[in-house]
Amino acid sequence: MLMFGTVAAGPENIPPPKAKYDEDTLCVEPVEIMRRQHFEYILDHRDRTVIEGIRTKKHSLIGCIDCHITPNDEGVYARYSQETHFCASCHQFAAVRIDCFQCHADRPAEAIREALKPDQHARRPVQELLETLQFSTAVFTK
């Protein structure tokens, strides 16, 4: 399991995928093909989903994320900005820049819901920064 989750070049501490898709190929296609051509499957599927409404999971980005992005020993899901994220681990090494995760979730739905839980979406990073700034100016005015 570990072997197919981590790419040879990536860091070793990437949590393994949830399960083997298939006993022979491990992933949705043979691992060797997936390493080199996964984006072609994803791009092809992307247009089918957006334009034609085809919603199969096999080659969908949601399917990849759901299986490959799992929590580490502390129960924390990696973000794409971290090198322990399955996708980032290889992209960073290969100096590949993608914009998928500017819009798409880089973690499974349950992780996102968890992240949004405490007081829902009231506190966004920018607002937190603003609040900190306001706090610091308040200190100065006192």
Add this chain to the structure above:
Amino acid sequence: MRDTLDTTEEISTGRRQFTQGVAALGGLAIAPGVFLYHAAGAKPDDQAVSSQQRWGMLVNTNNCHEECDACVTACNEENGVWSLGRPETDAQWIRKLNVRDRQTGHVTSMPMMCQHCEHPPCVDVCPTRASFRREDGIVLVNKHTCIGCRYCMMACPYKARSFIHEPLQDQLPHSPRGKGCVESCTLCVHKVDQGDNTTACAEACAEEGHEALLFGDLNDPESEISKRLEKYGGTQIRADLGLNTGVRYQGI
């Protein structure tokens, strides 16, 4: 290159069981639309949508309460469209619109969103075909080809579209959205595709007991929406533009 790839996907029962097994294994909260399978009568996952359906909405403004915004809240929750504290640049897929007759003072309250036109001006003006109308009548933005020129926002008569003015985080898996693209109501396309036969706003409205929103297939004469429209009629907003909207209103 792509031709060499086998992208036809047979969905064997074995694989379904596997996926469901994973979901159960995790014992985690399951997001709607991620692992759940269809209601009876929904199109299979691997089948493209067709023009046999034309999805639409019927808004009965007589049942819509001015102070209620359950539909807006539900939409925001469902699609992860939340405020960043800047009303002028925050996205709004659906909004409550109050219309007051200057002569009589009568106020009509209604939800306003993408009207899913048959002849959408946004699709006409989009230079890259990113704004498009799906076969089943749902008007969407393909955010992979949207260049963020905002011409569609200039063209839309309903002010239905929002431009994303800043980087976003924690988007929901079924509702990808991000900086620099234009977006609008998707008619809960992810729910439609899994055969829910309703939208988040319509569900919320029904939960409130107002039942002012009805989702359905305008092409199916047996659907509730078609029956009601046939019996009571429905108005298009800015019907003068001849766009043949998929969202119809009663009581305006």
Add this chain to the structure above:
Amino acid sequence: METARFSTIHANSVQYWILLGTLVLGALVGYLAAHHMDVEGHHITGMSNQIVWGFPHVAAVFLIVAASGALNVASISSVFGKVDYKPLARLSALLAIALLVGGLVILVLDLGRPDRLIIAMTVYNFKSIFAWNIFLYVGFIFITAIYLWMMMERKMNRFSKPAGFTAFIWRLILTTGTGSIFGFLVARQAYDAAIMAPLFIIMSFAFGLAVFILVLQASYAWTQRHLGDAILHKLRVLLGVFVASVFYFVLVYHLTNLYATEHHGVERFILVDGGIYTFLFWVVQMLFGCVVPLVLVFIRPFSQSRHMISLAALLVIVGGLAQLYVIIIGGQAYPLVLFPGMEESSSFFDGVVAQYAPSIFEILLGVGGICLSLAIVTVGIAVLEFLPESLSDKALKLESVTP
């Protein structure tokens, strides 16, 4: 006239390098501003979901409109056979290309996803005026470049007339396309008017010529070349005619709108109670951009002064920017009408006039595009033979005129 001698300017003075350095710096700052907008997102600009096109579009549309107008001087010589203008044709074509490039760069950098320019260049929706414009703009640069080549290469001179004719027709279609961006927007009260296309064409005549006059005067004054009164006063009269034509089209546009009760709201907004837009319309566009230039170019003693001609051209440019500001931003500020005759209100600013003030980043981007255009001209006239060595009355074999 065939004997006009062209030469490059000598780019060895300190002043030349200061000028070029300033322009390049301006363009660079504009690029950095755009980059910042791209990283932070458009929320740092004055633009919003109400005003989706802001100051960058005003600057870009001005440059694009002026670009097609700047080519007019060349068209007058090759299409309409006025040989007096022939020595000016090369500069006219160079200016046209430079202005268009500056305008396009602004438009591209203001996109939400400028990184996807390749998509705009490869995927087309032929029902979109925007998609047409991408063709028209790229084609314009290409055709004008060929036209320049025909004019500048002696062996090709005989083809310069057909090339000039093609460029002329192309520029008319191009400005029709630019005007139609607004003319075809059925949803908006201020835009749904077919007169937008001819209005934009006549605006291009005036703005393009005004830019041309300023660039011509500056380049001749700063390089100590002789610019005779005769040719300058021909351009002066032409500018007056174009400005008067713009006035006529603006008048017809508003009169037509005023006749239809449906448009009274938006007309009242622009003409009476629109605040900044009303001010820009009456004071900057009509008074300083139209009436004052007409006085300056047609009434003595102003019309006899070169400085006054420059001032008139400058005012036409300022008035033109104001006019586009009123059309583009004023037109969006006025709320959409979903229910005619009703009062609308919502959390999404329905029924209220939208607020807009350009941010520093938008202004820097707009000014950066203008700097880029002028930098291209500055480099152009130094590396290739665009400018005649003399435009004196004698060199042009024109009779000296008393304006």
